[in-house]
Amino acid sequence: MSFIRVDREHPFCILILIDQSGTMGETWRSQTNTSSKAVEVTTQVHRIMAEFVYAAEKEGKYRDYFHMGVIGYGGTVHSLLGQEILLPISEVAHIAELAGPDKKKVLVWFYPLAEGSTPMCAAFKLAHNALQTWVNEHANCNPPFVFNITDGESTDGDPTNIAKQIMELRTKYGNALLFNCHISSLGNDEVMFPATLPAPLKPIPYAERLFNISSIIPDDLRKEAEKYEMMIPQGGRGFIFNAKPENLTKFLEIGTVINRFMVPFK
Numbered sequence: 577m578s579f580i581r582v583d584r585e586h587p588f589c590i591l592i593l594i595d596q597s598g599t600m601g602e603t604w605r606s607q608t609n610t611s612s613k614a615v616e617v618t619t620q621v622h623r624i625m626a627e628f629v630y631a632a633e634k635e636g637k638y639r640d641y642f643h644m645g646v647i648g649y650g651g652t653v654h655s656l657l658g659q660e661i662l663l664p665i666s667e668v669a670h671i672a673e674l675a676g677p678d679k680k681k682v683l684v685w686f687y688p689l690a691e692g693s694t695p696m697c698a699a700f701k702l703a704h705n706a707l708q709t710w711v712n713e714h715a716n717c718n719p720p721f722v723f724n725i726t727d728g729e730s731t732d733g734d735p736t737n738i739a740k741q742i743m744e745l746r747t748k749y750g751n752a753l754l755f756n757c758h759i760s761s762l763g764n765d766e767v768m769f770p771a772t773l774p775a776p777l778k779p780i781p782y783a784e785r786l787f788n789i790s791s792i793i794p795d796d797l798r799k800e801a802e803k804y805e806m807m808i809p810q811g812g813r814g815f816i817f818n819a820k821p822e823n824l825t826k827f828l829e830i831g832t833v834i835n836r837f838m839v840p841f842k
Contacts, residue, residue: 579718579796580749582641586717589643589662589710590628590831592621593699595726596650601690602727602761604821613759614688616821617725621646624828626683629669638666645706646685649699651692657685661706696730700738704745707752711745719750721831725757725824729782739789753791755814757827758783764818768826769793771811783817790815793830800833 582588600614611619625644632638642665646656655661657671672683707720722742745752767774770787777783790813793801798808806826816827 578749579794582718584640587641587643587664587714588718589707589714589720591645591647591662591703591707591720591722592624592828593647593649593696593703593722593724593726594618594621594656595694595696595724595728596648596689596691597694597728597731598650598691599727600650600688604759604761612688612690613727613761614690617759617824618686618688620821620824620828621725622682622684623825624832625668625685626672627832628665629672629683632665633669638669640664640666642668643710644668647699647702648686648689649695650689653695653698653702655702661702662710693731694726694728695732696724696726696735697732697738699724700735700742704738704742707742707745711747711752715747717747717749719747720745720752722752722754723757723828723831724754725759725827726786727759727761734785736785736789743789743791750794751791753794753814754789755827755830756786756790757816757819757824758786759821759824760818762818766820766823767815767817768819768823769806769808769812770815771809771813777817786817787813787815797830797833801830804829804833806830806833 601612604613604616628642632641643662645662648656672685674681675684676682743754773787793808793812793814
């Protein structure tokens with residue numbers, strides 16, 4: 577897979593899926609974090625979204641180099657950015673709110689939620705439908721990136737088939753890339769970007785499923801990621817299991833790497 581430069585005629589598409597099930601309300605502990613999984617994920621997704629917004633801004637105007645969407649799945653499955661699933665970055669910027677203390681205000685688009693089960697299949701179906709339309713309309717662009725963040729097993733069936741349908745969507749420059757990050761409050765050993773499924777995960781059916789529906793990170797992207805201290809082995813997949821809070825950032829930054837080396841300078 578090779579990538580082309582991103583511009584208004586060739587926007588980059590990133591779609592983030594967030595598990596909002598009841599267990600996301602559990603504390604996600606680390607040396608630096610004691611907030612819930614729902615709060616931490618929301619904070620980090622907002623941070624990445626803001627990075628795309630700022631990268632697209634010039635003299636108070638937004639260049640639509642990016643199209644972005646966020647789907648939440650728990651008690652319901654829906655876009656967290658309004659009625660549409662995917663929006664040009666100018667629209668994403670305009671629906672943001674400023675929240676927080678005066679000197680530390682940040683852009684926010686939605687609030688943490690933890691309720692219901694984990695309807696991952698339904699979330700993937702919603703994502704697939706939106707992405708199908710997008711690739712049909714943007715066949716000469718880089719393929720979309722999809723990031724799924726979850727703390728458990730799908731409760732509405734095996735997501736493998738619909739996930740593979742997402743991975744089969746393609747533009748002129750390759751297939752859509754699907755990355756999966758599993759987070760846990762248990763503090764178990766973390767697995768990051770493996771090329772093969774580690775032996776300790778083989779007895780865990782949903783770990784193997786998430787691994788199997790995680791795309792291999794293309795070499796161009798993998799080598800560029802090394803510049804940002806993300807060491808990914810050749811053949812490594814966009815898959816993290818038992819992620820620590822600080823490494824969710826590295827997971828999401830796979831998407832921002834394309835922003836950093838393929839967007840024209842301001």
